Amino acid sequence: MAKKASETPVPGSIEARIAELESENQRLKAALEYSELRVEAFSRAIKYYDEQEGVDILKKAGTRQR
Numbered sequence: 001m002a003k004k005a006s007e008t009p010v011p012g013s014i015e016a017r018i019a020e021l022e023s024e025n026q027r028l029k030a031a032l033e034y035s036e037l038r039v040e041a042f043s044r045a046i047k048y049y050d051e052q053e054g055v056d057i058l059k060k061a062g063t064r065q066r
Contacts (some may be wrong), residue, residue, distance in 0.1 A: 009015035047056050 009019055050056055
């Protein structure tokens, strides 16, 4: 006999742990997607600023010659 989809798993059961891990997996996937979008936005902003102003933001400060 299969369980109904609307039944809540018993706390401490394997089903509850699976549901908890699936929920955490979804949360982490969303966080990863957000982070990847953020990196892309910063990369585009840096590229745009470099092209418009001619300033290399990513240049390391220690490479400056005296």
